[in-house]
Amino acid sequence: MIELSGVHKAFGDNRVLRGVDLVIPKGQSMVVIGGSGTGKSVLLKSVLGLVRPDLGTITLDGVDVTKGDRDAFLARFGMLFQGGALFDSLRVWENVAFRLLRGHQKRPKTEARAIAVEKLRRVGLKPEVADLYPAELSGGMQKRVGLARAIAAEPEIIFFDEPTTGLDPIMSGVINELIREIVVEMGATAMTITHDMSSVRAIADRVAMLHQGVIQWTGPVSEMDATPDPYVQQFIHGRADGPIESVR
Amino acid sequence: MSIASPLAALGRPVLRALAAVGRVALFAGEAVSHLFRPPFYGREFLTALIQIGWLSLPVVGLTAIFTGGALALQIYAGGARFNAEAVVPQIVAIGMTRELGPVLGGLMVAARVASSIAAELGTMKVTEQIDALTTLSTNPMKYLAVPRILAATLAVPVLVAVGDSIGIAGGWLVAISRLDFNSAGYLKNTLDFLQFWDIGSGLVKGAVFGFLVALMGCYMGMTSGRGAQGVGAATKAAVVAASVLILASNYLLTEVFFSA
Numbered sequence: 001m002i003e004l005s006g007v008h009k010a011f012g013d014n015r016v017l018r019g020v021d022l023v024i025p026k027g028q029s030m031v032v033i034g035g036s037g038t039g040k041s042v043l044l045k046s047v048l049g050l051v052r053p054d055l056g057t058i059t060l061d062g063v064d065v066t067k068g069d070r071d072a073f074l075a076r077f078g079m080l081f082q083g084g085a086l087f088d089s090l091r092v093w094e095n096v097a098f099r100l101l102r103g104h105q106k107r108p109k110t111e112a113r114a115i116a117v118e119k120l121r122r123v124g125l126k127p128e129v130a131d132l133y134p135a136e137l138s139g140g141m142q143k144r145v146g147l148a149r150a151i152a153a154e155p156e157i158i159f160f161d162e163p164t165t166g167l168d169p170i171m172s173g174v175i176n177e178l179i180r181e182i183v184v185e186m187g188a189t190a191m192t193i194t195h196d197m198s199s200v201r202a203i204a205d206r207v208a209m210l211h212q213g214v215i216q217w218t219g220p221v222s223e224m225d226a227t228p229d230p231y232v233q234q235f236i237h238g239r240a241d242g243p244i245e246s247v248r
Numbered sequence: 249m250s251i252a253s254p255l256a257a258l259g260r261p262v263l264r265a266l267a268a269v270g271r272v273a274l275f276a277g278e279a280v281s282h283l284f285r286p287p288f289y290g291r292e293f294l295t296a297l298i299q300i301g302w303l304s305l306p307v308v309g310l311t312a313i314f315t316g317g318a319l320a321l322q323i324y325a326g327g328a329r330f331n332a333e334a335v336v337p338q339i340v341a342i343g344m345t346r347e348l349g350p351v352l353g354g355l356m357v358a359a360r361v362a363s364s365i366a367a368e369l370g371t372m373k374v375t376e377q378i379d380a381l382t383t384l385s386t387n388p389m390k391y392l393a394v395p396r397i398l399a400a401t402l403a404v405p406v407l408v409a410v411g412d413s414i415g416i417a418g419g420w421l422v423a424i425s426r427l428d429f430n431s432a433g434y435l436k437n438t439l440d441f442l443q444f445w446d447i448g449s450g451l452v453k454g455a456v457f458g459f460l461v462a463l464m465g466c467y468m469g470m471t472s473g474r475g476a477q478g479v480g481a482a483t484k485a486a487v488v489a490a491s492v493l494i495l496a497s498n499y500l501l502t503e504v505f506f507s508a
Contacts, residue, residue, distance in 0.1 A: 075385055079380070081380055083375055083376060085377050098386075104385070
């Protein structure tokens with residue numbers, strides 16, 4: 001279980017997070033929604049330690065994430081970045097097997113490659129893709145490779161940062177389905193941040209809405225449409241009128 | 249306007265500059281501390297060695313040969329004013345090994361390597377590749393900066409040695425073809441005159457310049473601002489900072505090595 005309590009983060013005068021309280025139960029898929037620039041990525045990066053909160057605590061299974069062995073902590077996570085964040089200088093299979101080629105989880109090269117090819121197959125990519133460089137792939141293929149890399153070491157927790165941004169609706173649907181299948185199949189805890197409502201409905205067990213630096217609403221996805229919360233209603237229906245200012 | 253306002257206006261940039269120096273020093277300290285702690289990334293080191301050392305050979309060689317040739321012409325013309333044309337071999341040799349070889353070689357490497365490192369790492373930062381490294385349990389300082397800094401520190405002295413040789417050869421070529429020097433005599437004078445420390449001091453300077461070039465490339469790249477503009481600014485800052493540091497440290501090292 002991941003628990004955030006009173007998390008604050010400011011960049012200069014810009015107070016992005018203003019006391020976030022959120023619980024992500026083990027084995028559940030939590031989707032955090034919210035407008036652009038509301039701090040969703042900062043929230044996710046705070047959990048991973050890529051951004052250091054100014055105040056508040058974040059715990060994983062009751063242990064403060066800033067304490068203890070950092071490598072062991074990160075080994076429990078996989079992450080799909082918004083733009084894929086694939087390493088340009090490495091071949092696709094080396095990207096996927098990156099964690100398996102070095103560090104504590106190091107395997108022989110042939111074994112790491114076999115695992116990479118298997119993970120690529122799992123996300124619908126052919127073995128021939130393994131020897132290409134990221135620049136030779138389309139945006140959708142890069143996202144799939146990023147997904148394969150996120151699951152390569154079979155992590156307990158997977159984070160997805162805007163997984164469908166920049167993809168056409170069909171490819172978005174494919175990625176959403178893949179994420180749902182993989183999360184269920186692996187029994188992983190997942191945290192996704194998005195403003196794509198089709199992703200929310202496809203991926204989420206629970207939804208949390210981040211607005212003005214706090215969690216405005218949280219609940220099961222099945223209750224999202226019925227909630228009377230005006231912020232959630234405005235956001236999920238994409239209305240210009242409502243409590244959320246359209247010009248921010 | 250209070251009397252403190254001009255002082256504050258003066259103090260702010262000074263404080264900012266001092267803070268920047270402090271950040272670079274901390275970055276350098278962290279990089280050096282990682283040199284001695286595993287894991288070591290041999291493949292990244294070898295790749296950096298090829299990129300920084302081997303691929304810089306043409307530009308350093310061309311710079312050296314033209315510099316050596318021009319130096320021979322200048323010394324001959326200048327020496328003629330007091331009948332000292334014969335010192336061309338000695339002055340070309342000492343000039344190349346002590347000063348021009350390391351400084352011009354360092355500046356050419358700064359232009360070629362600091363810019364390339366800053367642009368590469370800056371792009372990696374803005375495309376979240378550096379964050380991705382961290383989430384994959386890999387320390388970006390260890391994986392990206394340390395191999396490049398180590399490779400540059402080792403490769404630039406070798407480039408300086410090659411540049412010294414080519415520069416002296418450039419001087420020799422001009423001297424025998426344009427200034428009527430005897431080939432064997434020119435080479436004998438050069439070899440008889442040069443001392444070990446003339447060459448050694450240049451190689452030490454090369455190591456320091458290599459360290460500074462890669463350090464500034466890595467620092468500016470890994471702290472790059474957002475977007476194409478941020479990467480562009482980081483690249484420019486890396487080349488400017490590396491060049492100024494090379495010239496400043498060259499003066500300090502010369503003071504240390506040769507002041508009476």
